[in-house]
Amino acid sequence: MPDERGRYGAFGGRYVPETLMFALDQLEAAHKSALQDTAFQQELALLQRQYVGRPTPLYFAGRLTEHLGGARIYFKREDLAHTGAHKINNALGQCLLAKSMGKPRIIAETGAGQHGVATATAAALLGLECEVYMGSEDMERQRLNVFRMELLGARVIPVVSGSKTLKDAINEALRDWAANVERTHYVLGTVHGPHPFPVICREFQSIIGKEARSQILELEGRLPDLMIACVGGGSNALGLFNEFLQEDSIDFIGVEAGGKAITPGMHAARFAGGTLGMLQGAMSYVLQDENGLIGKTHSISAGLDYASVGPQHAWLYESGRVAYTHASDRETLDAFQLCSRLEGILPALESAHAIAEVMKRAPELSCDKLIVMNMSGRGDKDVEQAARFILTGEEP
Amino acid sequence: MNRIIRLFQELKERQESAFIPFITSGDPDLAMSEDIAVALAEAGADLIEYGVPFSDPIGDGVVIQEASLRALSQGVTLRKVLASVARIRERSDVPLMLFTYFNPVLVYGVEAFARDAAAAGADGILCVDLPPDDAEEYRKALRENGLSAVFLAAPTSTDERLPFIGEASDSFVYYISRLGVTGEQQALSEGLAESVARVRSLCGRPVAVGFGISTPEQARRVAEVAEGVVVGSAIVRLIAEYAGRPELLQEVRSFGKRLADAIKER
Numbered sequence: 001m002p003d004e005r006g007r008y009g010a011f012g013g014r015y016v017p018e019t020l021m022f023a024l025d026q027l028e029a030a031h032k033s034a035l036q037d038t039a040f041q042q043e044l045a046l047l048q049r050q051y052v053g054r055p056t057p058l059y060f061a062g063r064l065t066e067h068l069g070g071a072r073i074y075f076k077r078e079d080l081a082h083t084g085a086h087k088i089n090n091a092l093g094q095c096l097l098a099k100s101m102g103k104p105r106i107i108a109e110t111g112a113g114q115h116g117v118a119t120a121t122a123a124a125l126l127g128l129e130c131e132v133y134m135g136s137e138d139m140e141r142q143r144l145n146v147f148r149m150e151l152l153g154a155r156v157i158p159v160v161s162g163s164k165t166l167k168d169a170i171n172e173a174l175r176d177w178a179a180n181v182e183r184t185h186y187v188l189g190t191v192h193g194p195h196p197f198p199v200i201c202r203e204f205q206s207i208i209g210k211e212a213r214s215q216i217l218e219l220e221g222r223l224p225d226l227m228i229a230c231v232g233g234g235s236n237a238l239g240l241f242n243e244f245l246q247e248d249s250i251d252f253i254g255v256e257a258g259g260k261a262i263t264p265g266m267h268a269a270r271f272a273g274g275t276l277g278m279l280q281g282a283m284s285y286v287l288q289d290e291n292g293l294i295g296k297t298h299s300i301s302a303g304l305d306y307a308s309v310g311p312q313h314a315w316l317y318e319s320g321r322v323a324y325t326h327a328s329d330r331e332t333l334d335a336f337q338l339c340s341r342l343e344g345i346l347p348a349l350e351s352a353h354a355i356a357e358v359m360k361r362a363p364e365l366s367c368d369k370l371i372v373m374n375m376s377g378r379g380d381k382d383v384e385q386a387a388r389f390i391l392t393g394e395e396p
Numbered sequence: 397m398n399r400i401i402r403l404f405q406e407l408k409e410r411q412e413s414a415f416i417p418f419i420t421s422g423d424p425d426l427a428m429s430e431d432i433a434v435a436l437a438e439a440g441a442d443l444i445e446y447g448v449p450f451s452d453p454i455g456d457g458v459v460i461q462e463a464s465l466r467a468l469s470q471g472v473t474l475r476k477v478l479a480s481v482a483r484i485r486e487r488s489d490v491p492l493m494l495f496t497y498f499n500p501v502l503v504y505g506v507e508a509f510a511r512d513a514a515a516a517g518a519d520g521i522l523c524v525d526l527p528p529d530d531a532e533e534y535r536k537a538l539r540e541n542g543l544s545a546v547f548l549a550a551p552t553s554t555d556e557r558l559p560f561i562g563e564a565s566d567s568f569v570y571y572i573s574r575l576g577v578t579g580e581q582q583a584l585s586e587g588l589a590e591s592v593a594r595v596r597s598l599c600g601r602p603v604a605v606g607f608g609i610s611t612p613e614q615a616r617r618v619a620e621v622a623e624g625v626v627v628g629s630a631i632v633r634l635i636a637e638y639a640g641r642p643e644l645l646q647e648v649r650s651f652g653k654r655l656a657d658a659i660k661e662r
Binding site: 005013014015016017018019021022023025161162167168171174175178179180181182275276277278279280281286288290291292293294 | 450451452453454455457458461462465468473474475498499500501502503504524525526527529530547548549550551552553554557561572575576577
């Protein structure tokens, strides 16, 4: 846990204009009381079971294991959760929190659209008004997800400022929240942003690791040796890892977006090219220039394409508890295809980064070792894009 | 004594309010920003708020965001803004405050920044996204270099927070008169006199009101209830409108004069 000011060592904190300080205090109090409130917890648990479809399976990837010829590989199947990714865990929890605070309006940011769809879904379920900020360039690239959110009753607001992508959508959502804070809750989609967002999001995602623990114990009678997840903001990784961080016998690897190359503007690997900085409310590692201006990023996967990373990850990196690496666009596309062919699972391009790392690690480990990887989302959303790269040979 | 602290003392004796124009440094270019700052001082500005352009200005509305982007696209950096402050200081004694986001300061190095800003001739710093809670090192660096730390107060700031904000701000408190971001608005927030009185009494500091003041008439009414009146987006919009035209300076000077006159006549 962070300290009472939301700090993990030098990372985290609450760097926002004064207008938002009250809302963050209020949110922190609501979250604390929700943790103690059995009625809240029961409602959440019921919806997780009946609506989201939890627990998601822990699946033994036998053909991939055989193909790689090393450690036994398990996928935690968050791709099978309602709306096709782990994002629903946080969106549903935060929309319930908004209801408990008496706020009738929800706003969210989205990059590729997964968090936007999850939030629009939870808002529809709970009868909340929902508006989603999305960069105009992302809207163009993800037209189907825009329509999906609209079908769910949300209004998608194009963001035309800055680079017109995720980072700018977050800026715009923060501005909206500052103006409408009295009746609006901002459902931030990852373990980033000002305290208490990183803690709240991690707590709602930690069900992934809690389920995985009892599942691996049931299937294998012991804990895994290695856990792997992709890291954009880092919510699926912390959702899986957090439950196990105290277990000294387990190694952890977070996989960032290596993009085309580790040169400025061509990737989103914060631990490979980032430095200490403060972006959008939290102190962390940031891809930026020597003047503190936020740098451009690139990844084949929109969900990992962000200039900063959750503050707890920055802390886990510095303490060495989690190792961070990156997978390139090319390695990711190879993993995407291998997993589809061998397992009949189309992974999200985000999750395919984790698979790329599994492909490197598994063969180095003996066949009595266990790897658990988070299959954070399904790849249906990425099929059209992948087709362009695979069929026409277009560069990612 | 620090120019900003002295300014508010003198204005109090004269029973006047401060006219505080905001401009984005580097829009349309640094040399013109310097001319504009000097022209505004000559038109009656008491304190210049000199905005440091940033790539992700979460506290600003569209007018100032776009001004920031124009400045950044010409390569304006914090380092260049400090050099610009030094050039303004050669031409004018007007009190000057930097209005910035925290990340450029953090990357510059908080101590080095305070030292260089003071050496350039700046008098105070307002960091939009740095509340006093996480600002110990920053406040110490400013204090050691004779710079005034100014923090924001908002309509949502609680009775518990306001004294803390007042204590951290050593010259005045910058009150965001409405929720949201910078920008112009048609009507002033209702109950402004009461809100400003509450902030003044709980902070124990003079109060300057900003966010949304765009006409001389609005400025005059705010001057009746507050020790300072900040006008930002309306001036920045005027600069954008006349950028590249020979009448730019004259237009800004004349708008500044109307604002200053309105504020002083309260």
